[in-house]
Amino acid sequence: MFKINNLSVKFIILIILFASLIFGCTNNKINQIEDLRKNNNELNKTDTSSSPTKLTPKNTIIDLENTDSEERLLNNIFSSVAPSVVHINITKEMDVPSNQNIPDSFGFNFGIPDEPEQYFERGEGSGFVYDKEGHIVTNYHVVENAEVLEVSFIDGLTVKAKYIGGDPDSDLAVIKVLSDPSILYPVQLGNSDNTFIGQRAITIGNPFGQTWSLTAGVVSAVGRTMRSGNSAFSIPEMIQTDAAINPGNSGGPLLNSNGEVLGVNTMILSQSRSSSGVGFAVPVNIVKMVVPNIIANGTYIYPWLGVTLSNISLDIIDAMNLDLKQRGALIINVFDDSPAANSGLRDSQKNIEVSGGTITIGGDIVVSINETEVQTSDDVISYLVKYTQPKDTIVLKVLRDNTIIPIEVILDPRPGK
Known part of the structure; x- marks a missing residue:
C-alpha cells in the first residue's frame, strides 16, 4: 500500500482545483464562441427587401421606362450624337526659348547642358464628324501647328488625321481621317x-x-x-x-x-x-x-471695311450733342488705303476728358448698311460677315454734322488672307 502523507494530499487537492478551473474556463469559452456563432449567423441571414442593387454590366440595355422625360431626352441625344463626336490628341513641336542661361550670384551665365533645340507639347480637344468623306470640324486653336493628329471614336477606334485648313478669325478648322464611310456618322446641323x-x-x-x-x-x-x-x-x-x-x-x-x-x-x-x-x-x-x-x-476670305468702331455711349451723346435716342456705330479709326478710306469715311480725331477717362469723338456714325438698321457696332460686324463678300459694293448711311448721307464702299479681302 502506498502511504499518502500530508504533503501528497495537499498536492493532489491542488491539482484537482487547477483542473476544475481550467475545465470551467474552457467550457465557458466554448459556450461564448457558440453564442457568437449563433449571433453571427442571425446577422448574415439575407433580407431580400434591403439587399443591394446588382451592378449593371456596361453592355446591358438600361430600362428608361421609370425615368423622367428630361433624362430620357438627354440619354437619347447622347446615344444618337456621341458616335459623331471625337476626341482629338495633338502633338506640337515647340521651340526652346533662346535665352536658357542660368545666371549665378557672381554674374556668370551657365548654359543648361544637353538642352534640345525643340521639344514636343501634347494637347487635346474635341470635334465632330462633318461628312462621310472623313472631314472633322474642330477649333483652330486646338489643331494649330500640330505635328501629329490622332482622332478617337467612342467605339475605341483611333486613327491618324491630317490638317486640311483653318480660319483663325472664326477659330474653326477642319481635319480629315481616312476611314470607312460606314463607320462615320455626320452630325445634323441646325439653324x-x-x-x-x-x-x-x-x-x-x-x-x-x-x-x-x-x-x-x-x-x-x-x-x-x-x-x-x-x-x-x-x-x-x-x-x-x-x-x-x-x-x-x-x-x-x-x-x-x-x-x-x-x-x-x-x-x-x-x-x-x-x-x-x-x-x-x-x-x-x-x-x-x-x-x-x-x-x-484651306481657308476662308472675309470682306474688309477697314474701320474700328465704338458703340454710342451717354458720354459720346453729350460730347457730340446727339439726340438721346441716337443709335449706331461711331467710326473711331479709318485704316490707310482701306475701302473706308478710299470712300471718304471720316474717323474720330478729337479726344476729350470725361469722368471715366478719355473718349474719342467726331467721326461718322454708321446708322444703316444696305438699308439694314445699325443699333451697335456688333450689327456692322455681323452684317459684313454674314451677308457680304470681297468686291461687293455696300451702301452705308452715316450721320455727319447732323445730316444723314449715303456712302458707297467697295469691300476688299481682309489683310493677311
Missing part, C-alpha cells in the same frame, strides 16, 4: 438664327480628358461679339451658355434638344480656367459658311 434665350443647350466633349462627357444647360444669351483670340478680328453672333465647358471641350458641338448642332464650343470666361457658367460657341450658321471653303481652299 443658329433660330436660337433663343432659355433654349436647352447640351454639350458632348472631352473636358480635362474625360472622354464623351455630357453637360446640359440653357442658352444664356445670343448675339455676343467676341475676339477669337487668334487674330485682331471678332466673331459675331456667338452663343452664350451655362452648360459646363472646360478645357478639352473646345471644338465639340453645342446641341439643341433635337440633337442638332447649334454651334462649336470655343471659349469660356473664367478666372480659374474651368467652367464658371459663362461659355461661348461659334454659331453653326458661320460654320456652314466657313467650313465648305476651308475644305475647298
